[in-house]
Amino acid sequence: MELPFAPGDPFPDLELPDHNGNPRRLVALAAEDPTVLQFFRGWWCPKEQRFFRRMVALQDEAEVGYARFVSVSVDPPAVSAAFRAGLGARWTFLCDADHRAVDDLGLRETTDTLNDPFVPAVFVLAPGLRVHSAYNGYWFWGRPTAAELVADLRAVTRAIRPDWDAPTPPA
Amino acid sequence: MNERCWIAPVDDVPARATAAASLTDSDGAPAGWLAAWMQRAKPVRQALRADPRIVDPAGPAAWISLVLAPPGFALPFDDLAVQQARRDVLARRPARAVSTLLRDSSHFEGAITAADEPVGDDPFARLFPARSLRAGPGLIATATPPVGPTIERYGSANPWPWDRFGPT
Numbered sequence: 001m002e003l004p005f006a007p008g009d010p011f012p013d014l015e016l017p018d019h020n021g022n023p024r025r026l027v028a029l030a031a032e033d034p035t036v037l038q039f040f041r042g043w044w045c046p047k048e049q050r051f052f053r054r055m056v057a058l059q060d061e062a063e064v065g066y067a068r069f070v071s072v073s074v075d076p077p078a079v080s081a082a083f084r085a086g087l088g089a090r091w092t093f094l095c096d097a098d099h100r101a102v103d104d105l106g107l108r109e110t111t112d113t114l115n116d117p118f119v120p121a122v123f124v125l126a127p128g129l130r131v132h133s134a135y136n137g138y139w140f141w142g143r144p145t146a147a148e149l150v151a152d153l154r155a156v157t158r159a160i161r162p163d164w165d166a167p168t169p170p171a
Numbered sequence: 172m173n174e175r176c177w178i179a180p181v182d183d184v185p186a187r188a189t190a191a192a193s194l195t196d197s198d199g200a201p202a203g204w205l206a207a208w209m210q211r212a213k214p215v216r217q218a219l220r221a222d223p224r225i226v227d228p229a230g231p232a233a234w235i236s237l238v239l240a241p242p243g244f245a246l247p248f249d250d251l252a253v254q255q256a257r258r259d260v261l262a263r264r265p266a267r268a269v270s271t272l273l274r275d276s277s278h279f280e281g282a283i284t285a286a287d288e289p290v291g292d293d294p295f296a297r298l299f300p301a302r303s304l305r306a307g308p309g310l311i312a313t314a315t316p317p318v319g320p321t322i323e324r325y326g327s328a329n330p331w332p333w334d335r336f337g338p339t
Contacts, residue, residue: 020264022316029318031334059320063258066325068318081264090261090319 003121003134004106011037011129014101016072019080019093026070027129029092034132034156035068035125036149039107039118042075043083047140048120052087058146059090067153074099074117109138124152132156176223176330177208178272178283179215180237188214190228192310197289197303205235205306219272219280222333227312233267235311236290238282238301245278248324248331252298253279257322257331259294265316266290269332276328285311 005011014026029035038055040048055069062069069091073080076097084093102108102118109119120137122144133152137143144152158164185191185206194202207226208214219239240246246253248271260269272281282295285306293301317332325336 018316020316022265024315028315031318032336033321063320063322066321066323069320085262088262090258092316092318 001110001119001136001138003136005123005131005134007131007133009131011123011125011131012105013129014072014094014105016094016096016101017077019077019084019095021077024092024094026094029070029094030068030125030127030129032127032160033066033068034127034153034160035070036062036153037123037125038069038071039121040071040073041109041112041117041120042073042115043079044115045117047137050140051120051137051143052089054146056087056089058149061150062153063090065153066157070094072096072101072118074102074115122149124149124156126156127160173211174209175211176221176226177210177214177218178221178225178270179206179218180204180239181206181215181217185215190226190230190310192232193307195305195307197305199305202302202304205237205304205310207310219274220328220330221272221283222270222314222330224314224333225268225270225283225285225312226310228309230308230311230313232308233285233287233306233311234289235286235304235306236282236284236293236296236301237304238284238293238295238299239272240280240299244299245274245280246298247277248273248279248327249277250279254322256282256294256298260284260332261317261319261322263294268312268314269317271295271331273328273330 018024072094077095080093107118122135124133126132135144188206189209191206196202266284268285
């Protein structure tokens with residue numbers, strides 16, 4: 001399948017419970033920062049477990065780089081909270097346990113009729129939920145490397161921070 | 172934003188505070204008041220800046236863990252212990268509200284963590300002494316949980332978890 005959102009597209013706002021059951025909106029989670037929005041199948045998928053280790057390794061840089069991560073699955077909050085804690089992730093997980101968003105977004109993985117999960121996909125969003133880059137992770141190698149995510153976050157940050165070129169004293 | 176949010180424990184009912192709540196200790200004994208002010212100038216000597224989202228004059232009673240540096244002590248916000256405490260806050264089930272407390276632009280001087288039950292394990296309590304107190308209604312908000320993984324402060328003068336750049 002081709003992802004329904006491409007670079008330059010607006011990404012729809014989502015309102016879903018987080019891993020603690022609190023209602024959260026994507027636009028509030030992303031706010032005015034570059035955001036990595038990840039859709040994943042579920043805790044049980046070994047490819048997701050491997051990819052999450054990449055994300056967890058990157059969070060130490062994101063925590064000082066003004067970038068945000070949001071992960072979304074069809075797992076219910078209790079499962080997401082346990083998975084998140086086991087990973088050591090410190091960002092917000094959203095839970096589409098009633099499978100509403102997965103269809104609204106057109107991101108259902110139709111080849112898994114047992115779990116009806118999201119197709120693995122990663123979007124790097126600029127402020128305003130504008131898609132900067134999109135990665136289809138149905139095949140593992142379609143997912144972004146850490147270097148690609150860093151490059152995307154650098155590009156978005158450079159575009160939105162007027163002081164990217166460090167201010168210097170006037171000559 | 173020209174106004175700042177100031178928080179301070181005070182002995183008596185504050186006269187011109189934006190919000191205030193009576194305090195009792197874990198045994199139920201009176202422990203003064205917790206007051207908040209929204210203004211540019213520092214209202215009382217012991218006041219510390221906080222994330223304004225922690226204050227709600229209509230907020231219900233709460234248990235708070237109030238961590239304050241002893242007089243003359245402070246830790247840089249970039250100290251690894253302060254960084255790790257913030258990581259732990261993000262990793263755990265979110266409190267009803269949380270804010271670090273600071274006086275200048277670079278030093279951690281305390282934190283306030285609010286919950287509906289006594290706060291059992293406050294990561295900030297590893298840094299400085301903590302008091303478990305019951306705050307009456309009228310001050311403590313129910314704030315949106317902070318968004319991770321960012322622990323860097325947005326503008327060095329802003330108390331974490333404030334999560335927007337803006338005037339300080």
